[in-house]
Amino acid sequence: MPELPEVETVRRTLESRILGARVDRAAVRRRDVIEGPATARALLEGDEVASLRRRGKQLAILGSSGRVALVHLGMTGSLVASDAEPPADDPHVHAVWKLRTTSGAAVWMRFRDPRRFGGLWTLRSPGALEQRWKDLGPDGLDITGPDLVNALGPSKRPVKAALLDQRAVAGVGNIYADEALFLAGIHPARRCRTLRADEWARLSDALRGVLLASIQQGGTTFRDFVDGEGRGGGYQARRLVYGRGAEPCLACSGRLRSVTIGGRTTVYCPTCQPSRRSSKPVIHRPFTVGGELGVVIRPDLGLPRVNEVAGSLTHR
DNA sequence: AACACCGCCTGAGCGC
C-alpha cells in the first residue's frame, strides 16, 4: 500500500536508475488511467529525465523539456524499471517507457496497476505541478506540531480520520496513521479539538519518526508494494498495530482492538491509547529522555524501539 | 463550511 515511505522508496530506487536517461519511447496501453494529453511526447518521449520529485504519495518525473509525468500509485500501483520489456499480454501494465541511460544501457520502465485506484497525469510544466500540489498539506517528513494544530486544531473529526486528509499532512495513509497514533499514545477516535499542543507535538514526532523508520526499511510490503527495482520492503515486520487486531499489544501485552473510524479499519491499544487524557502516566508511552523519545517496545521481539525512531528525528 | 459516505476496481482469503 504505497504511502509516503513506499513512494519515497520508489523515488530513490528509480532515481539511481533513470536520472539523466533519455526517453526513447513512451507508450500508452490503457488510456483511461491517464489524465491530460496521453501522447508519447506528453509522457516525456524525447526528453531526458531531469529529476524525480515526491510530495506526499505523489511522484513526479520531470523531463528536460519541462514536461512532467505525475504518478499516483493508489492501492496496487507500481513503477518498476528493469532490463526486460514488460510482457505485452499483461493487462495491468498501462504505460511503458524505454529509456537509454547515460552509460548507454537500455532500461524499460512500466506503470502497472491492477486495481486502477492510481493514475498518471501529464503536465506541461513544473508550474503546473506546483499548481496541482498546492492543495496538499506539508509533507509528512516535515510535519510539525504547529502544522497539525493549524490544519486540524479546531476540527471535530476523529484524529485518525483527520490524519488521512492529504490537505492537512501529505503522505499519511492507514498504516502509518495507526502506527503514529500508537507511538504517540493517542486514542484514534479522539476529536481533534480535544488534543492539546503537547499531544500534537508528540503526534508529529511520531509521524515523522515512523515514516523515516519505514523509509530506512524500504517501506512496507503487505501484499503488492514493490520498489523501483521490483523488491519488497521490510517495515511490515516492524509494525506495531496495523493488521494486528486482537493480537497482544507489544508494549503492554493487552489485547489490541480493531474498529472502524472514518470508514477505515483502525487498530489501537485501549490501554496505551486511552480515550481521554489521564493524569496517570502510561509507562510505555513514548517519553522524552535527554531530548530523545524513550523506549516503548520489547526489543526481544526485534521490533522498533521508539528511541531508534527518534534517533532519526533528532538530527532533522 | 465541514464532514460523512459512496463507488470505483481486482485479487486474496475464507467458508462451505
Add this chain to the structure above:
DNA sequence: TGCGCTCAGGCGGTGT
C-alpha cells in the same frame, strides 16, 4: 476443487 462472498482502501464526487 471450486464457487461465491467479503474485504482491502485512496480519493473524487455527492449528499447532509
